[in-house]
């Protein structure tokens with residue numbers, strides 16, 4: 316396992332710790348896993364940041380199960396996630412939410428945007444967009460607005476939300492000043508796919524607003540999503556300020572971040588190998604550069620990593 320290039324030098328880490336301690340007390344942050352697999356070491360690293368920072372600045376942690384994509388959710392994983400968190404000693408949460416309990420939230424906000432003329436049906440497949448725009452196949456594909464004026468009434472169409480040009484700037488607590496232009500990065504945002512699933516950015520933006528989140532702590536793989544989530548907040552009239560900290564990821568190799576496919580790092584597997592919760596948390600903290608050595612850290616002591 317090798318560290319990514321985003322790890323901090325000791326003095327930068329010291330500055331971040333200092334900055335964290337200037338945050339107000341009583342913020343609400345969240346831990347938001349998807350029940351599409353078992354928790355792995357990458358989740359443990361994220362949990363170290365979420366609970367460790369929350370302990371150190373007296374913030375509340377909300378647990379949110381992000382099961383918006385019904386095509387990828389598998390039965391049993393939510394229960395397994397909760398068991399793993401209890402085993403790690405991290406179940407002290409202020410609230411518990413599940414996205415599939417909030418379909419009405421997504422539906423009503425979509426309808427509100429539609430009545431403002433901001434939502435339109437789109438039948439384009441990823442391949443069609445790629446063929447039209449000539450863009451190579453990569454994760455981030457910009458939608459070209461093809462269906463904006465077509466007036467599809469197809470019930471099996473996806474739904475897109477107009478994203479007008481808007482510069483979204485924010486000061487990330489880990490990565491510093493960020494400036495993003497969602498209309499240039501992704502174009503009009505798919506908010507419901509052709510199978511009827513609400514999409515990640517749409518659901519999460521509405522959840523963060525409704526659940527009163529004011530500090531988002533998550534991995535740097537989600538950094539490009541943040542501008543569009545800020546633009547969604549603006550479109551839906553959310554005025555509460557939201558702070559962000561995008562933490563380093565654990566890399567399996569220099570090109571590839573750790574994923575659910577890597578069964579060998581699932582917390583269940585590590586537990587079967589005889590690792591204690593404190594050893595796993597310590598290993599995760601070490602892998603993202605918070606500890607010089609992989610020494611054990613018990614859940615209640617995570618705050619020490621951020622002070």
Ligand SMILES: [Zn+2]
Pocket residue numbers: 436437438439460461462463
């Ligand atoms: Zn389209």
